[in-house]
Amino acid sequence: MSTAARVHYGGRRFRPADNPGGALGEYFQRGDLVWAEFSGAGVLAGRLVGTCRPDGVIEAAYCLVGPGGETVAGTCVSTPTVLPDGRVRLTEQWRRMDGTSGVSHIEELSGSEAAVSPGLRSSAGARNEGRAADEGRRHHRRPRGSER
Structure with a gap:
């Protein structure tokens, strides 16, 4: 393994290194701006947004919603290592808003894994679907006074 000099994160997909069935993250990058x-x-849904330093380290904030509706937010510093097969492994030092902290490792999916993994909806697609759902609810409301 080697430390990465400069990694471009756009289009890369990551999962927890110790849990291949864990949450799937899709990364995007424009200049030094990185988001996932x-x-x-x-x-249920999570977002990360931050900046990428010249050495490939990401400094970011994140938030997520768990299956019970609980929210988690915090910051992380993710340091890349290039694996022998060319994939990237991120060592994430995180601190939640509640004060807990820890270290996690996520690894980029291999080409074959990425090809069979279900895609994540882009934020624009999710926004458009949400807007359509809102429109549907607006048009299917009962007139006032007609509640049962």
Whole structure:
């Protein structure tokens, strides 16, 4: 394994290294701005947004909603390592708003894993679907006074 000099995160997909069935995160990058959307295995929806330093380290804030509706938010510093097969492993030092902290490891999916993994909806797609659902609810409301 080697420390990464500069990693471009756009289009990469990651899962917990110790839990291949864990939440799947899809990363995006524009310049030094990095963001990710993640869900699955105990995460209904999660977002991360931050910046990428010249050495490939990401400094970010994150938030997520768990299966019971609980919210979790915090910050993390993610340090990349390039694995022998070229995939990226991130060592994430995180601290939640409640004061708890820890270290997690996520690894980029291999080409074959990425090809068979279900896709995440983009935020624009999710916003459009949400807007359509809101429109549907607005048009199906009962007139006032007609409640049973």
